Amino acid sequence: MGVKISREKWGYIFVIPGVLWYGLFMLYPMYYAIILSAHRWMGVETNPLFVGLDNFKEIFTDSLFYKSTVNTFYFTFISVSLTTFTALFIAILLTKVIKLRAIYRTFYFLPSVAGVVAVGIIWTWCYQPTFGLFNRILQVLHLPPSRWIMDPRLALFCVAITQAWMRLGFNVIVFLAGLLTIPEQFYDAAKVDGASGFHQLIHITLPLARPIITFLLIYNTIYGLTVFGEVYMLTEGGPGSATYTVAYLMYETAFRYSRMGKGSAMALFLFVIILVITVIQMKFFERRTQIEY
Amino acid sequence: MKLSQIISGVIKVLLYFILTVGVITVLIPFLWMLATAFKPYTEMFKLPISFLPKSPTFQNFVELAHTFPLPRLFFNSFFIAGVACVSSVFFATMVGYGLAKFRSRGLNIIFLILLSSIMVPDFTRVIPLYLTMVRLKGDNTYWGVIIVNYLSIFGIFLMRQYAMAIPEELLDAARIDGASEPRILMEVAFPLLRPACVTLLVIKFMWVWNDFLWPLVMLREPKMMTLPIALSGLKGLQVIRYGPLMAGAVAIVVPVAVLFLFLQKYIVRGIALTGFK
Missing domain, CATH: 1.10.3720.10 (MetI-like)
Incomplete structure (x- = not known):
């Protein structure tokens, strides 16, 4: 060994690939996105033109962008509540089951493995109005058929269900892992005091699971706000503009109409929204937790 | 003592029932995918719905x-x-x-x-x-x-x-x-x-x-x-x-x-x- 490198320095050397990744694929693109958002640019062959805040002015007066923003919030609310609370419910049930727990968990997780393209293909077929699975089931039950993703009032809800279906398993695994770390003694003590199962749920399980609930709510919210693949595969924003979301509109703006600057402005807008909502969620749940203990 | 045993038995059954219904609901789109993938064209639109292809095909x-x-x-x-x-x-x-x-x-x-x-x-x-x-x-x-x-x-x-x-x-x-x-x-x-x-x-x-x-x-x-x-x-x-x-x-x-x-x-x-x- 020629030059002796101190131990602490080795720590920094090992971390270099991480710092490099962060700089190249995180910091630099963010910086570049901000620059882009102040330019009008129709793709690589043309020259960018500095337009200041015009892109933002344009998107904030665009009715489709407004619609997409409202849709995104509605979608996120449905998808996140469905995913999180169904998963919590299933995970709580699974803590009571010992023998078949692993098998149930496997099955619940399977949709998360499939990926958004396969899921989109499968659900398009299920929602298909004439021969799709769901309408055939309704037919068997002698119920009137629905147009599902072709119905402007229902389409966004259908897309949210699809996302919830896909995300459920991941949520179940995280909840279950968390719930199983709650020490058994807590429950034993509660039983001695004569607390019912419901009381144990309210006073032990849920308060102690709050950090996981917070984490998953935040995580699922980010996931919901950035929904793109599900929309692309199921509805492409339609019918009309019923299922346009900000991320989908951004994709269309940048990659179908080559409006790179306008697309970047949308991306930054959504990023800020995510940041604000995440901070609010963190603050809200932190305070509640402090009161609890 | 007996009554509580019955109650806990009923709860157990209910538990497995809910979880199983949940699993089936989650898996149905997958089963439908598999069924359709192996069905010949003529069978795809038939009623009543069947999850098993009658004459499976590649x-x-x-x-x-x-x-x-x-x-x-x-x-x-x-x-x-x-x-x-x-x-x-x-x-x-x-x-x-x-x-x-x-x-x-x-x-x-x-x-x-x-x-x-x-x-x-x-x-x-x-x-x-x-x-x-x-x-x-x-x-x-x-x-x-x-x-x-x-x-x-x-x-x-x-x-x-x-x-x-x-x-x-x-x-x-x-x-x-x-x-x-x-x-x-x-x-x-x-x-x-x-x-x-x-x-x-x-x-x-x-x-x-x-x-x-x-x-x-x-x-x-x-x-x-x-x-x-x-x-x-x-x-x-x-x-x-x-x-x-x-x-x-x-x-x-x-x-x-x-x-x-x-x-x-x-x-x-x-x-x-x-x-x-």
């Missing part, structure tokens, strides 16, 4: 193979996911180990900064990254898709969590023997982190295999596309042929589903470990 898969260069698409998917996995495991182990075992103020700050990027979703970066790649002639290439995935924050975080559990005495013993730090990483830490590497390998593989937005904007030519990206284009055709489409979904799902079924204990541990804490 016709849909044959048709799919006529429409797409399937071997090439599989190769693209495996190659891109494979390279990204190996590189990601290598670098994530290095960085995660460095963050876990060389504690100093600077490294802690670096860790927090790296962690903060979890809040930055992919699509905020996709336009600038795409434009950069076009300039570097990286669009529509394998390396262009792979390079962004050479490392992930999730991977670093996962490996750090596992690396923290390595006993300090083992490392010190190697140091006393005069081993250099890179050798300790490769010969002491790395073997101990093998289960973590498997976890990361599987999760990363599933992630890149199913990745959508980035390869969608990067890969234009069908012969460069990953399997899901190519099949996502099937939808846009004039007449939607659901049979081959479902065969395509089966082709996407089966490799990852098999991987998951065999290695699920690693995945579950990985998710449970990084999901919170």
Whole structure:
């Protein structure tokens, strides 16, 4: 060994690939996105033109962008509540089951493995109005058929269900892992005091699971706000503009109409929204937790 | 005493009933996919609905193979996911180990900064990254898709969590023997982190295999596309042929589903470990 490198320095050397990744694929693109958002640019062959805040002015007066923003919030609310609370419910049930727990968990997780393209293909077929699975089931039950993703009032809800279906398993695994770390003694003590199962749920399980609930709510919210693949595969924003979301509109703006600057402005807008909502969620749940203990 | 036994018995039955109904609901779209993929065209629209094809056929898969260069698409998917996995495991182990075992103020700050990027979703970066790649002639290439995935924050975080559990005495013993730090990483830490590497390998593989937005904007030519990206284009055709489409979904799902079924204990541990804490 020629030059002796101190131990602490080795720590920094090992971390270099991480710092490099962060700089190249995180910091630099963010910086570049901000620059882009102040330019009008129709793709690589043309020259960018500095337009200041015009892109933002344009998107904030665009009715489709407004619609997409409202849709995104509605979608996120449905998808996140469905995913999180169904998963919590299933995970709580699974803590009571010992023998078949692993098998149930496997099955619940399977949709998360499939990926958004396969899921989109499968659900398009299920929602298909004439021969799709769901309408055939309704037919068997002698119920009137629905147009599902072709119905402007229902389409966004259908897309949210699809996302919830896909995300459920991941949520179940995280909840279950968390719930199983709650020490058994807590429950034993509660039983001695004569607390019912419901009381144990309210006073032990849920308060102690709050950090996981917070984490998953935040995580699922980010996931919901950035929904793109599900929309692309199921509805492409339609019918009309019923299922346009900000991320989908951004994709269309940048990659179908080559409006790179306008697309970047949308991306930054959504990023800020995510940041604000995440901070609010963190603050809200932190305070509640402090009161609890 | 007897009554409470009956009640707890009823609750047990109810529990299994709800969970089973839930599982069936979750699995129905999959079963429908399998049923449709193996049904001949004439059977697809028949009533009453049947999840078992009466005369199972591979016709849909044959048709799919006529429409797409399937071997090439599989190769693209495996190659891109494979390279990204190996590189990601290598670098994530290095960085995660460095963050876990060389504690100093600077490294802690670096860790927090790296962690903060979890809040930055992919699509905020996709336009600038795409434009950069076009300039570097990286669009529509394998390396262009792979390079962004050479490392992930999730991977670093996962490996750090596992690396923290390595006993300090083992490392010190190697140091006393005069081993250099890179050798300790490769010969002491790395073997101990093998289960973590498997976890990361599987999760990363599933992630890149199913990745959508980035390869969608990067890969234009069908012969460069990953399997899901190519099949996502099937939808846009004039007449939607659901049979081959479902065969395509089966082709996407089966490799990852098999991987998951065999290695699920690693995945579950990985998710449970990084999901919170």
